[in-house]
Amino acid sequence: xxxxxxxxxxxxxxxxxxxxxxxxxxxxxxxxxxxxxxxxxxxxxxxxxxxxxxxxxxxxxxxxxxxxxxxxxxxxxxxxxxxxxxxxxxxxxxxxxxxxxxxxxxxxxxxxxxxxxxxxxxxxxxxxxxxxxxxxxxxxxxxxxxxxxxxxxxxxxxxxxxxxxxxxxxxxxxxxxxxxxxxxxxxxxxxxxxxxxxxxxxxxxxxxxxxxxxxxxxxxxxxxxxxxxxxxxxxxxxxxxxxxx
Amino acid sequence: xxxxxxxxxxxxxxxxxxxxxxxxxxxxxxxxxxxxxxxxxxxxxxxxxxxxxxxxxxxxxxxxxxxxxxxxxxxxx
Numbered sequence: 001x002x003x004x005x006x007x008x009x010x011x012x013x014x015x016x017x018x019x020x021x022x023x024x025x026x027x028x029x030x031x032x033x034x035x036x037x038x039x040x041x042x043x044x045x046x047x048x049x050x051x052x053x054x055x056x057x058x059x060x061x062x063x064x065x066x067x068x069x070x071x072x073x074x075x076x077x078x079x080x081x082x083x084x085x086x087x088x089x090x091x092x093x094x095x096x097x098x099x100x101x102x103x104x105x106x107x108x109x110x111x112x113x114x115x116x117x118x119x120x121x122x123x124x125x126x127x128x129x130x131x132x133x134x135x136x137x138x139x140x141x142x143x144x145x146x147x148x149x150x151x152x153x154x155x156x157x158x159x160x161x162x163x164x165x166x167x168x169x170x171x172x173x174x175x176x177x178x179x180x181x182x183x184x185x186x187x188x189x190x191x192x193x194x195x196x197x198x199x200x201x202x203x204x205x206x207x208x209x210x211x212x213x214x215x216x217x218x219x220x221x222x223x224x225x226x227x228x229x230x231x232x233x234x235x236x237x238x239x240x241x242x243x244x245x
Numbered sequence: 246x247x248x249x250x251x252x253x254x255x256x257x258x259x260x261x262x263x264x265x266x267x268x269x270x271x272x273x274x275x276x277x278x279x280x281x282x283x284x285x286x287x288x289x290x291x292x293x294x295x296x297x298x299x300x301x302x303x304x305x306x307x308x309x310x311x312x313x314x315x316x317x318x319x320x321x322x
């Protein structure tokens with residue numbers, strides 16, 4: 001089940017903890033992967049680890065030209081483009097009263113506008129193939145909100161609305177568009193939290209622990225698979241029961 | 246019919262799965278040939294590839310019939 005042989009997948013933010021694990025899971029399923037990110041070194045290290053069927057396609061998602069070029073580069077490297085995983089995301093946390101226009105705009109540009117442009121860029125090959133999978137990594141905070149993350153939560157909620165709209169536009173062409181919404185996942189980002197902060201968080205998670213990148217990657221692999229063809233416009237929450245929506 | 250018209254017609258027949266004799270010059274993609282808005286976007290993409298041209302969005306909006314497409318492509322190619 002959930003075999004991806006013969007499929008080509010572009011993963012953004014593949015240098016990060018969750019993105020790298022998503023790339024590993026898709027590759028393990030048999031897909032050829034294009035690893036994108038801004039930092040070339042970790043991408044090359046991951047490509048070397050995966051071996052055959054892994055390509056490095058660096059891109060700076062805050063630069064519109066770089067975003068436009070990415071689907072073309074990935075298509076050229078892999079010879080196809082069947083799966084897009086918009087995983088890249090940044091944070092510029094700040095209480096709203098102190099949030100600058102730049103903090104707002106940078107997060108919207110990278111987390112929402114780049115994802116929109118990439119979805120638009122991959123539509124042509126997917127529509128022609130009458131098969132495509134778009135998986136957007138959102139966040140539980142897009143649904144619940146989070147103090148200090150007005151920009152991030154807005155971008156993630158925006159991505160959910162965009163996904164549901166596109167899902168309706170292209171469903172008849174065999175292209176599905178879904179979101180995976182992680183809760184608290186063990187990554188370099190959450191390692192920075194203090195023990196007290198972590199303990200407070202655990203109290204709100206019924207499963208009683210943080211999630212792992214592998215648990216996010218498994219959800220992505222499912223949505224990318226042929227078996228998930230009847231699932232579109234969905235948000236799959238992977239949060240240990242922290243919020244049940 | 247010109248070569249361009251023949252090629253346009255072939256694409257329309259293949260893409261929309263309609264009878265060849267229904268694809269007349271005055272046939273509207275949406276009203277006569279049963280295309281939806283996404284079909285018209287795909288047809289424009291197919292024309293672009295077949296003829297190696299770029300059809301800007303504002304021009305694409307005005308291509309509503311088979312004749313419109315042939316006219317635009319004849320002028321652009």
